[in-house]
Amino acid sequence: MxxxxxxxxxxxxxxxxxxxxxxxxxxxxxxxxxxxxxxxxxxxxxxxxxxxxxxxxxxxxxxxxxxxxxxxxxxxxxxxxxxxxxxxxxxxxxxxxxxxxxxxxxxxxxxxxxxxxxxxxxxxxxxxxxxxxxxxxxxxxxxxxxxxxxxxxxxRAYKTPYEIEMIREATVRGVRAHRAAERAFRAGASEFGIHLAYCQAAGQDAHDLPYDNIVALNQHGAVLHYTQLDRVPPKPLRSLLVDAGAAHAGYACDITRTHAFEEGGEFQALIEAVDRVQQDLNDRFRAGTDYRQVHLDAHLALAGVLREAGVIRMQPESALESGVSAKFFPHGIGHGIGLQVHDVGGFAASDAGGTIPKPDGHPYLRLTRTLEPGMVVTNEPGIYFADLLMQELRESEHAGEIDWDRVEALRPYGGIRIEDDLVVAEDGAPRNLTREEFARSAG
CATH class of the missing domain: 3.40.350.10 (Creatinase/prolidase N-terminal domain)
Known part of the structure; x- marks a missing residue:
């Protein structure tokens, strides 16, 4: 120290x-x-x-x-x-x-x-x-x-300055490893090879990392917790989704980035659209904000991306209300992070107990509290083309609102997730530990 x-x-x-x-x-x-x-x-x-x-x-x-x-x-x-x-x-x-x-x-x-x-x-x-x-x-x-x-x-949801510093130190390792993973991907490595490059750069093996690395090429990116790690790269290489963190003094960071192998293509454009949504949402992580509302706002914004990309024909509000947006974005917008990747106390109504419910139709949200200074939480919107969920949608009453040719064109790329770790401030915008470190290490 x-x-x-x-x-x-x-x-x-x-x-x-x-x-x-x-x-x-x-x-x-x-x-x-x-x-x-x-x-x-x-x-x-x-x-x-x-x-x-x-x-x-x-x-x-x-x-x-x-x-x-x-x-x-x-x-x-x-x-x-x-x-x-x-x-x-x-x-x-x-x-x-x-x-x-x-x-x-x-x-x-x-x-x-x-x-x-x-x-x-x-x-x-x-x-x-x-x-x-x-x-x-x-x-x-x-x-x-x-x-x-x-x-x-x-x-425990309120992190001390020491804890925030430990998460920041974990982030230094995590960002360095994410950069190594992208380099390995662009060099044509397999999922297993990318994972090894990640561990080498982080200086941590699978037992040291705070959770199992998600290293997903092509359609594997549609599996939310994909940890298979194929030993041979697919042909052609289309996309990489890496959801992986690092640890420092018992504290974790949690970072996700998605990359298109072909720069300038339609999947790269979709990644950039999700990234813009993610950065717009980052500004919402302010003291006094109901985290559940951030989650619902993420659905509206992502439905707008899907509509703009020609994947759905319905308005974002209808996509949220009907559950169509949840077929493309089936998980929660994020969670608390600290001593555990999914830190405790996410649903606590008070320090005496009780539970704050999740929004109807959104069972996988891991945090329902109002954001307060000192909380460290993730922001991780995503869009996925998961076969099971697409089949459910195809068999639903809303199938006619989907351009299935667009779905089939994007399905081989799997999915997109962008995730940052944010510290809620006393006032104003949050501190973004993840992008702060990406920017610092860019040179």
């Missing part, structure tokens, strides 16, 4: 401690106890699933490869870290705790997972223990009390 980041981290910890004090009071507990998580052994196999740190743990410390450790936070006291550094000659042992963050904790190093029990609070019944069931140790069985989780998850 730099000196500036260290100061941000200290303030971040102070915020977590304030939130924790209120959350514990809400739940009637004295202490927060958070296991870092444990590896999962695959059934009928002799290896583990990739380890993923408990987000409630890595919110406090930038440790993502330390299973078997524990965080203990009691209001009015310094937080404690029980750090597992086992005797092990089969695997790499975590290095001794180091970094500016260490000075903020009372750190105890243990040599076995069971030894941690000696250093946990005496009375587990007075603890809110946040984690998965298999992290249980003695009486310390995760109870995940709802009042505590509701409060912490709701407020």
């Amino acid at each position: 730099t000196a500036d980041t260290a100061s941000l981290y200290a303030d971040h910890l102070a915020t977590l401690q304030r939130r924790t004090a209120v959350a514990l009071e809400r739940g009637g507990f004295d202490t927060l106890v958070v296991p870092s998580g444990t590896p999962h052994r695959q059934v009928f196999d002799d290896r583990d699933y990739p380890y993923a740190a408990n987000p409630q743990f890595k919110a406090w410390v930038p440790l993502t490869r330390n299973p078997g450790s524990w965080l203990v936070a009691t209001p009015g006291e310094r937080p404690r870290l029980i750090y597992l550094q086992p005797f092990d000659y089969w695997h790499v042992v975590p290095e001794a705790p180091a970094g500016i963050w260490v000075e903020h904790f009372d750190v105890t190093v243990v040599r076995s997972a069971e030894e941690a029990l000696q250093h946990l609070p005496r009375d587990a019944s007075r603890c809110a223990i946040l984690g998965e069931a298999q992290s249980a140790l003695g009486d310390f069985v995760p109870n995940n009390p709802e009042p505590v989780l509701a409060y912490l998850d709701y407020h």
